[in-house]
Amino acid sequence: MVQHIPVLLNQTLEGLAIKPDGRYWDGTFGGGGHSGEILSRLNNDGRLLATDRDAVAEERAGRFSEDARFSFQRGTIQVMTEEVAAPLDGFLWDLGTSMMQLKDPERGFSFKDDGPLDMRMDRRQETTAADLVNEMLEEDLANLIYKYGEDRLSRRIARQVVMARQQTRIETTRELAECCKRAYPKKHHRIDPATRTFQALRIAVNDELDQVSDPLPKAVAKLGVGGRAVIISFHSLEDRIVKHCFRELAANGPYRIVTKKPLVADEQEARENPASRSAKLRVLERMPDGWTAKRKGGRYE
Ligand SMILES: C[S@@+](CC[C@H](N)C(=O)[O-])C[C@H]1O[C@@H](n2cnc3c(N)ncnc32)[C@H](O)[C@@H]1O
Structure with a gap:
């Protein structure tokens, strides 16, 4: 446990x-x-x-x-x-977040494991991170990643998300993490490219x-x-x-x-x-x- x-x-x-x-x-x-x-x-x-x-x-x-x-x-x-x-x-x-939330891939809080893109602390709530990622306008999504994730590459990330979702709905943490990775320069190793985007979505989903x-x-x-x-x-x-x-x-x-x-x-x-x-x-x-x-x-x- x-x-x-x-x-x-x-x-x-x-x-x-x-x-x-x-x-x-x-x-x-x-x-x-x-x-x-x-x-x-x-x-x-x-x-x-x-x-x-x-x-x-x-x-x-x-x-x-x-x-x-x-x-x-x-x-x-x-x-x-x-x-x-x-x-x-x-x-x-x-x-x-608690470790029980972070370490359970089914909860979708972590980009380190693959799981449904959920992030709701209270699962009775309707809106998941996948809903935001798939339904927000590109500009709004970029602003959200900038405001709550303080990620200066927010526009590039939002672009990658929109390009990916035009193919098929983004449903998993890994799919979103891949979008973030594509938006970052190849040699960026300071923090994982998905860190700030995941923080931003978690804050938004839970109205933190x-x-x-x-x-x-x-x-x-x-x-x-x-x-x-x-x-x-x-x-x-x-x-x-x-x-x-x-x-x-x-x-x-x-x-x-x-x-x-x-x-x-x-x-x-x-x-x-x-x-x-x-x-x-x-x-x-x-x-x-x-x-x-x-x-x-x-x-x-
Ligand atoms: C960091 S953990 C707390 C760990 C706890 N102090 C312990 O020693 O085990 C944060 C917990 O707060 C809950 N939480 C975070 N924001 C909340 C909110 N706005 N309302 C109610 N619960 C919240 C999360 O669901 C999570 O279980």
């Missing part, structure tokens, strides 16, 4: 500053690595609500079903933010950026005094949203940015778990009403 190794585990637990009798929300349960550690720090009065949009995460959550302090609900961060009860002592969003920007201020508003928000992001677009949102909240309300700079994996973790290399963790704390961040030279104190 594929296991997901939780990234930045110590930093997450320190970031949450767990109170044994606190109420916590893990919005991205995945394989439950972070959730398990949170639970082990709670006493009988503590509570953990875990949620995830993926059915596989729901299955994995079954291992905690006997624990009265734990409950699981399937749903997106956006929907669950509306439903979760205040006040929270902390919440964690470990964004991105709106899933952070829209609910983040609402979820933060559910923190009680001393409550912590811990967000781990895996690409710069997502991290930028978190950074700006935290800054705005701290500038206008009783919030303290705990991590002046995002926390990243140390050498050992980066070596042992390559998935941790792009992870950035930011923490915000809800302060008592009336507290304002003093600014000095643009830095918060």
Whole structure:
């Protein structure tokens, strides 16, 4: 069975500053690595609500079903933010994909294995990556690859996609990866030519950026005094949203940015778990009403 190794585990637990009798929300349960550690720090009065949009995460959550302090609900961060009860002592969003998603070729997240071009975290959702690749106008597809994948060869990739789909519908990860490869110069070895296009499609299929920007201020508003928000992001677009949102909240309300700079994996973790290399963790704390961040030279104190 594929296991997901939780990234930045110590930093997450320190970031949450767990109170044994606190109420916590893990919005991205995945394989439950972070959730398990949170639970082990709670006493009988503590509570953990875990949620995830993926059915596989729901299955994995079954291992905690006997624990009265734990409950699981399937749903997106956006929907669950509306439903979760205040006040929270902390919440964690470990964004991105789990190893169970990445390593299963049937899910279509990885260009390293061949499989259906799917990429839906929630398979009840209608639109797949194949739908986007086959149905978008060339220009829109190029813009999407540029905006969400930050790939400067987006136009050439979109051209290759359109040429390929004129022959036959693109259905597999390998077919799309081949289009990306054809668009890249022969001697480009820095990253796989498909990396950025796959990221762009995954973000679009799962509406990943709106899933952070829209609910983040609402979820933060559910923190009680001393409550912590811990967000781990895996690409710069997502991290930028978190950074700006935290800054705005701290500038206008009783919030303290705990991590002046995002926390990243140390050498050992980066070596042992390559998935941790792009992870950035930011923490915000809800302060008592009336507290304002003093600014000095643009830095918060
Ligand atoms: C990186 S994994 C989390 C791993 C988890 N922390 C662990 O230790 O096993 C990300 C998980 O979040 C879920 N996810 C990502 N974005 C989501 C969203 N907007 N709403 C709900 N779940 C989301 C994915 O389905 C995936 O299971």
